[in-house]
Amino acid sequence: MSTYIIKGGERLEGTVKISGSKNSALPIIAATILNAGKTTLYNVPNIQDTQMMFKILKLLGATVEKKNNKIVIDTSKIEKLEIPKDLMNKMRSSVILAGALIGRYRKATFSYPGGCDIGARPIDLHLKAFEKLGIAINQNHGDITCEAEKIKGEKIDLDFPSVGATENIILASVLAEGTTTITNAAREPEIVDLQNFLNKMGAKIDGAGTDEIQIQGVKKLKDIGYNIMPDRIETGTFLCLAVATKGTLILENTNATHITPIINKLEEAGCKIKTEKTRIEIITPKRIKAVDIKTMPYPGFPTDMQSVFTSMLTTAKGTSIVIENIFENRYKYTQELNKMGAKITVEGKSAIVRGVRRLYGTTVKATDLRGGAALVLAGVMAKGETIIENVEYILRGYECLDKKLLNIGANIRLESID
Numbered sequence: 001m002s003t004y005i006i007k008g009g010e011r012l013e014g015t016v017k018i019s020g021s022k023n024s025a026l027p028i029i030a031a032t033i034l035n036a037g038k039t040t041l042y043n044v045p046n047i048q049d050t051q052m053m054f055k056i057l058k059l060l061g062a063t064v065e066k067k068n069n070k071i072v073i074d075t076s077k078i079e080k081l082e083i084p085k086d087l088m089n090k091m092r093s094s095v096i097l098a099g100a101l102i103g104r105y106r107k108a109t110f111s112y113p114g115g116c117d118i119g120a121r122p123i124d125l126h127l128k129a130f131e132k133l134g135i136a137i138n139q140n141h142g143d144i145t146c147e148a149e150k151i152k153g154e155k156i157d158l159d160f161p162s163v164g165a166t167e168n169i170i171l172a173s174v175l176a177e178g179t180t181t182i183t184n185a186a187r188e189p190e191i192v193d194l195q196n197f198l199n200k201m202g203a204k205i206d207g208a209g210t211d212e213i214q215i216q217g218v219k220k221l222k223d224i225g226y227n228i229m230p231d232r233i234e235t236g237t238f239l240c241l242a243v244a245t246k247g248t249l250i251l252e253n254t255n256a257t258h259i260t261p262i263i264n265k266l267e268e269a270g271c272k273i274k275t276e277k278t279r280i281e282i283i284t285p286k287r288i289k290a291v292d293i294k295t296m297p298y299p300g301f302p303t304d305m306q307s308v309f310t311s312m313l314t315t316a317k318g319t320s321i322v323i324e325n326i327f328e329n330r331y332k333y334t335q336e337l338n339k340m341g342a343k344i345t346v347e348g349k350s351a352i353v354r355g356v357r358r359l360y361g362t363t364v365k366a367t368d369l370r371g372g373a374a375l376v377l378a379g380v381m382a383k384g385e386t387i388i389e390n391v392e393y394i395l396r397g398y399e400c401l402d403k404k405l406l407n408i409g410a411n412i413r414l415e416s417i418d
Contacts, residue, residue: 002395004388004402006379007411008361012247014408016238018254019045019399020228023304024190026093027167028197028228029053032073033062033100034174035201040225041071043253045399048392052091059084060101070225082109085143089113091396095123095164099171102135102146109145125165129156133172133180153178153217161186161211161297167194169215174203176217185213188298189258193229200224232258234398235280236305237373239266239273240312241405243284244381249408251280261301265291265309269316290318290355295325304370307333311374314342315381316355323350333371336364340378340386361386366393373398380410 020043029050032039044050054064054071061079065072081101088094092113101108112123127137127144133156135148153176156169166186173180185191187209195208201224204216235254239262242249256263256275263273263280269288274281290313295303303326313320314337324330331351334344339362343354361384366372372394379386388394391414394401402414 001389001417002391003415003417004376004379004391004394005413005415006361006376006386006388008359008380008382008384008386010245010380010409010411012242012245012249012380012405012408012410015250015252016404016408017252018230018235018238019043021045021190021193021231022047022049022397023163023188023231023233024193025050025228026053027096027171027190027194028226029057029073030096030100031171031194031198032057033075033078033097034104034171034198035221035223036076036104037223038072038074038076039201039223041073041228042069042225043228043230044071045228045231047399048396049091049093052087053094056083056087056094056097059087078105081105081107083111085111093164095126096167096171098126098146099168102130102148103151103172103175106149106151107145107147109143111142111144123164125158125160125162126168129158129165129169130172132156133169133176135172151176153180153215155181155183158182158184160184163188163191166191166213170194170198170205170213173215173217174198174205174221175219176215178217180215180217182213182215183211185211186297187211189229189232189255197226200226230254233302233304233370235259236262236302237308237377237398239280239282240308241377241380242282243269243271243288244312244315244377246284246286247408248283249281253278254280256280260299262305262309265293265301288312288316290316290320290353292321294323297326303327303330306330307370307374308377310334310344310351310353311337311377313353314344314356314359314378316353318355320353320355321350322353325349330368330371332367333374336367336371336375337378339364340382342378358383360384363387363389366390369393369397376401376405376412380405380412
């Protein structure tokens with residue numbers, strides 16, 4: 001078990017280089033299976049989730065080599081088509097390996113995925129879509145086997161614009177016969193990145209970033225190199241960290257167009273933000289104004305930023321209303337913030353945040369990845385020492401968070417406890 005120990009009250013100032021996107025890297029790593037050869041990836045974040053994905057690929061028979069700032073994945077000799085249950089239980093994103101295995105081998109065996117406990121995240125949309133593509137599904141005591149003689153393109157209408165289901169349909173359809181059309185598709189930038197990656201490999205995909213995506217099946221793909229997009233949630237997290245400490249930060253290797261709703265809300269709260277093509281500068285007021293946020297599928301306010309933003313609003317002037325429309329169990333972290341002096345009341349989907357002058361350091365526990373990041377933000381602005389337990393959740397999604405914070409003036413250290 002590991003902990004962060006933070007002495008709060010330091011103003012954050014300086015420049016932060018944003019890492020590659022976790023939510024883009026994971027489906028792209030899975031997609032390398034579709035190419036029976038070598039793929040070279042750049043800007044892959046060195047986090048626990050990508051390490052887990054590499055571990056699964058190796059167990060399936062792939063080789064993964066890290067050379068300086070690049071990762072070379074060779075999937076030409078994959079022999080196993082079963083994703084290990086113990087690893088699936090640790091990471092929900094591993095379910096997208098199913099689409100890639102089915103797409104290339106017409107078969108995959110896996111179990112229901114695990115990950116952060118932030119609410120029900122069923123994979124029924126994935127399985128319904130697979131069935132529409134002509135894939136037979138057999139469920140037995142939690143194990144799922146998907147098998148098809150051939151995959152035929154079909155029109156698939158998603159009940160909800162699920163990111164994971166959209167990715168899995170794309171992966172299963174790239175090498176299929178005919179054309180697959182996804183309506184009510186997820187529109188996230190990570191879907192666009194997956195399309196760009198696969199098209200560079202030789203796929204024929206059109207429409208990512210809109211609610212209708214078309215995948216025209218091709219016979220085979222080719223070896224390529226690809227640069228993963230920057231992480232928009234890490235970008236948003238550091239903007240909020242600047243606000244929390246009344247700091248001034250410059251973020252590099254980022255894309256402001258991916259986080260328009262976050263920037264809009266920060267400006268509404270009183271921040272000044274300057275954006276360039278790959279750079280964002282934020283200048284923060286002495287105290288921000290309360291604002292209301294409502295999470296929605298992209299291009300709405302991202303659910304992954306809700307907890308960090310709420311943590312920032314705990315010391316805003318006035319009362320903020322937060323509405324979580326995506327995951328019903330995403331407010332666990334608020335109990336931990338209240339231990340630090342926050343005044344948050346949760347009522348169903350809503351959290352009422354009454355701004356206080358100051359938070360106070362104490363021992364708190366991360367309950368999930370983004371809730372853990374919310375506690376880090378609270379720790380850097382609190383008076384006194386904050387100890388955050390269960391930081392393994394945070395390490396799943398943020399690359400070198402403590403080192404990046406140290407470089408801009410935070411007093412934080414990571415301690416491992418046996």
